Amino acid sequence: QVQLQESGPGLVKPSQTLSLTCTVSGASISSGGYYWSWIRQRPGKGLEWIGYVYSSGSNYYNPSLKSRVTISLDTSKNQFSLNLTSVTAADTAVYYCARDDYGAPFDPWGQGTLVTVSS
């Protein structure tokens, strides 16, 4: 079955760039017409969709974060990545990667990774 696993630093300094990678197993990210997404959850809060990269490499980002977000594919490693620039404490959250598809939104998910923004 398809599995996703996030990885990256757990601590980022304010004003720096948060970079995370999601490794996909059991499916090819460059085929199948899927939308590979990032979602975050601030401590004790609800879920916020960040954006996706499509199997073709095209993107759509949440307008609330669009100026700071880049999501990209690395087909050679079957991974996709999130870069979030100019982070502040408000970006402290658990970051999840997930597969999105028509009729089966956000399934499956990675287990999530906590990123803390602090000096």
Place this chain on the structure above:
Amino acid sequence: AIQMTQSPSSLSASVGDRVTITCRASQDIRNDLAWYQQRPGKAPKLLIYGASNLQTGVPSRFSGSGSGTDFTLTITSLQPEDFATYYCLQDHNYPRTFGQGTKLEIK
């Protein structure tokens, strides 16, 4: 962006009870609505998609209904493992938006 409003924000119930959670969209989303369960420290799990379709492997005590702007998630005969937080999601368009969550607690 489409706003999703869940109610109640929290709910106390007992094992064996029947509970209903509602989700309202700020505009017509047809049946493009999913429900997720999130246990503490875990990723959300897809329960229902297309407003009423049970995801494979999800117990039949979970059901969803609604279309347009008003949707419900019903859990019959609550089990101990059902005490968790539930979120609705609209997948009608982008940006995808979630409800604020309903925390289901043991009475």
